[in-house]
Amino acid sequence: MSALAAIRILIVDDHPFLREGVRRVIETQEDMVVVGEAGTGEAGVQQHAALLPDIVLMDLQMPGLNGDEAITEIRALSPRARVIVLTTYEGDAHAVRALRAGASGYLLKSSIRKELLQAVRSVHAGGKHIDAQVATNIAMYIASETLTEREIAVLSLAAKGNRNKQIAFQLSISEDTVKAHLKAMFAKLGAADRTHAVTLAAKRGLIEL
Structure with a gap:
């Protein structure tokens, strides 16, 4: 050819x-x-x-x-x-x-x-x-619930080692709101805790480590 x-x-x-x-x-x-x-x-x-x-x-x-x-x-x-x-x-x-x-x-x-x-x-x-x-x-x-932009922002900061208080300060939200976002993400990702959620989200490409 x-x-x-x-x-x-x-x-x-x-x-x-x-x-x-x-x-x-x-x-x-x-x-x-x-x-x-x-x-x-x-x-x-x-x-x-x-x-x-x-x-x-x-x-x-x-x-x-x-x-x-x-x-x-x-x-x-x-x-x-x-x-x-x-x-x-x-x-x-x-x-x-x-x-x-x-x-x-x-x-x-x-x-x-x-x-x-x-x-x-x-x-x-x-x-x-x-x-x-x-x-x-x-x-x-497609079949699963997707994370919101705010949830991804919270998890990205958590992945960098920030505590709830620090995340709340950086995003101008309350600590209770941070906890609520984390709880919602654990359910959506099927994660047992924060570390597990970070690992799963990184593997899926939702956050960058």
């Missing part, structure tokens, strides 16, 4: 070894070609504008502009752009944010060798490709 007819791919990830590994997998295929690489979200947006690839493979956690923000900017400039997220995050909240930003695929880096090529072809054809475990997590996310 000629280079013009091949699926043109841009890789955006801040780890050179990961980019090299992905490139090697893609280069084994006659119907795909890597047309560019970027190590930051900002560079990814610029490269997309310059190259207009068929598919962008996008990491989520990068210095500066993160993956979600880069996807949003790319889609704002090119509404038909097709982006597949490559990440270590299997949490449902991370996936939901990426999909809401406009990603068409969500793939765990641990599954690259098994699923990457299928994901690229599927998304290029207009479909979507989401890692099976992540899809299950999303289904559970």
